Amino acid sequence: MQLGAFSVSLAVKDIAASAVFYEKLGFSRFGGDITQNWLILKNGDTVIGLFQDMFEKNMLTFNPGWNQDAEAVDPFTDVRDIQRELKAKGLEFVSEADEGTKGPASFMVLDPDGNPVLFDQHV
Numbered sequence: 001m002q003l004g005a006f007s008v009s010l011a012v013k014d015i016a017a018s019a020v021f022y023e024k025l026g027f028s029r030f031g032g033d034i035t036q037n038w039l040i041l042k043n044g045d046t047v048i049g050l051f052q053d054m055f056e057k058n059m060l061t062f063n064p065g066w067n068q069d070a071e072a073v074d075p076f077t078d079v080r081d082i083q084r085e086l087k088a089k090g091l092e093f094v095s096e097a098d099e100g101t102k103g104p105a106s107f108m109v110l111d112p113d114g115n116p117v118l119f120d121q122h123v
Contacts, residue, residue: 001085002077004064007040007047009118011059015039015052022048031070040070059108059116065123072123079105079121097121 012018015037019029022041027048031040037052045068049061065076080099086109087093094116097105106120 001082002064003062003082003119004073004076004121005047005062005066005068005070007049007061007063009049009051009055009059009061011055011057012050012052015050018050018052022050042068055116057114057116059118061118061120064119064121076123078102079107079119082119083107 010018015034019034019039019041023029025043027041027043027046029039030042030047032038032049038054039050041048041050047068063070064079064082065072065074067073080097080101083093083097083099091109094108094110095106097107097119104122106118108116108118110116
């Protein structure tokens with residue numbers, strides 16, 4: 001099971017201040033739109049997302065079908081296949097992907113400590 005690109009999505013209070021802070025750490029803007037309160041920053045292969053007023057908690061994010069440069073990869077494990085495998089292993093879901101669809105979809109689970117883990121496929 002290939003989970004795809006990995007990033008940490010941070011729930012921030014002030015996206016402009018957070019962007020300045022992480023840019024001082026060597027991150028560069030890679031995607032997103034600060035006017036929409038979200039940015040994607042990158043330092044080498046490390047990717048973080050800054051999200052103001054979008055999420056309650058920080059979360060781990062996997063993007064099936066993407067590499068760390070947000071480029072499509074083929075082949076890849078579809079998010080619905082990952083969901084089916086995790087269901088078979090007994091995981092409980094916060095949200096689920098519609099298994100009757102193809103293309104972009106997402107689902108979310110919580111780890112044992114309540115940390116959200118998002119699987120968000122864009123291809």
